[in-house]
Amino acid sequence: MSGIANVFQKLKAQGDGALIGYVTGGDPEPRFTPVIAEALVKGGVDILELGVPFSDPIADGPTIQAASVRALEAGATPKVVLGMAGEIKRKCGVPVVILTYFNPVFRMGLENFFRLAGNCGVDGVVVPDLPVEEADGYREAAMVCGVDTIFLAVAAPSTTNERLQKIVACTSGFLYLVSHFGVTGAREALEDSTVRLIKRVLPFTAGRVPLAVGFGVSKPEHAQCIIESGADGVIVGSAFVNIVHKHQGNVDRMLEELEALARGLKEAMKRRP
């Protein structure tokens, strides 16, 4: 069983949801990323998602766009971020997922990318601009290196059941359900439709692959609602990246707040007695 599947299984047995925390690798500088990861894990993050900064992140809102710019300016490259993933894994002992747009992977070569990712101990990869139709070679290369392929799913009224089935069949690790139409970014409230989306997708994932929900999730009450609706995990990104940005000049404060937010989110996802 993969490291990611293991975590979900353990948490499920306890009745808890999994907290997946995203930060952009190398933001604001590569040397900060391992300590940021440590603070997140200390607060309760179960799986760390590390972004490879890209020049043109079309699925991301202003928060992660700005993080990408900072990280690129600080010299973060795909190889640097994969290296960090290895370091974080050794230090924190949680599964690490890499989020990257497709071109850096394509540029490095699918086999080279996954060989390096596998060697660094990366557990899974998410590529937001790679739909399942274009992913045959990608999935093959990932499988050879024992890396999970996490796909994004959308449950629009026009999304067919066949499409959901196909995406679930291509997915390992967990299914990343997009909570609303649009780009990433912390939001004040969860949309009512998010609960409906979860209910629609659950029959497809049940017994096959864990279901995690992301995009816009920033508060403990969001996380609680998502887990209570039956999802297995919650992905939080921009809310963490906002803290990194706000306190880049005061690292202690940054780490404190990251840990506190992770703790608050995690608490809300635990089984109610």
Added chain:
Amino acid sequence: MKTLSNYPIDGKFGKYGGRFVPEVLMAAISELEEAYEQAKQDPNFCKELAYYLSEYAGRPTPLYYAENLTRKLGGAKIYLKREDLAHGGAHKINNTLGQALLAKRMGKKRVIAETGAGQHGVATAIACAALGLKAEVYMGVEDMKRQRLNVFRMTKTLKDSINEALRDWVTNLESTYYLIGSVVGPHPYPMLVRDFQSVIGNELKEQFMQKEKRLPDALVACVGGGSNAIGTFYPFENCPEVKLYGVEAAGEGIKSNKHAAALGAGAEGVFHGMLTYVLQDSEGQIQATHSISAGLDYPGVDAFCVLSKEEGIIPALEPSHALAFAMKLARKMKRKETIVVTLSGRGDKDVEVVADFLGVKI
């Protein structure tokens, strides 16, 4: 529309093209594909498009024999396909009218677009005004200096404009149609642009047959986003006797970083929804094309001046590159041979920068 041929179902040409977009867009893109498949078989849609192309955009555009230029060069006969005379001053209107009609048919009320030098943005705004749709156009700040229309939204560079338009689209899928003007983007966009721009090549073929009773020996078109080139070339796809030349802007030289020659100097990559040639670094980060400075190189500016002087036609800088190449080509060809250059747009917008480049005060 005469040439609406088959297209591979996954939008692939060999390994190129395809559909590399976030899952959020997949449903919208399928919806677009289906709507277009229906529209192109609907006689009413074709009739309406033909109506707007002739009555509103002023088609067919002339195929003009550039006699003075031909005499000066002393080689092959040069014809100009005068897309600069289409409404809006460029070939862009062919595609924006087609796609705006499609948007309307799909029940969309709002159209977004991105534009580099501005012609596609203007052509989008024009078509939307004619058809009663709301238009918003993203444009790079460098290019913005030359645009004052209030439908324009500011970004840093052209590629940022495309990124912003894509983000806008995923956020407003229900109400909004994304109108792409270049032969880029996920399938079916390249097909849409090809089909709607093929009116250039179809007209040209017929006009040339009437004048010369045969097909031209060579077609020359500039390649930036590729829309006037594909529109010119596609109807000649099965005419091996016609040589097709696509000309990219070399700017300060293809070995410098200041050019726009993605095909000549780029590497394979996946960007803006497709697998293609992309200007990028060794890590796969995308580099900006130098759209304005690339337009300004000596061969292009020379052709701009020659055509203005000899024929009284001011070409845009983009087709000036095609013209510069055609002038070189003509000298090497026989007098009885023929070249057609697609003059994709008029050059009023470029007079100031050319004067500046030549150190002339106006």
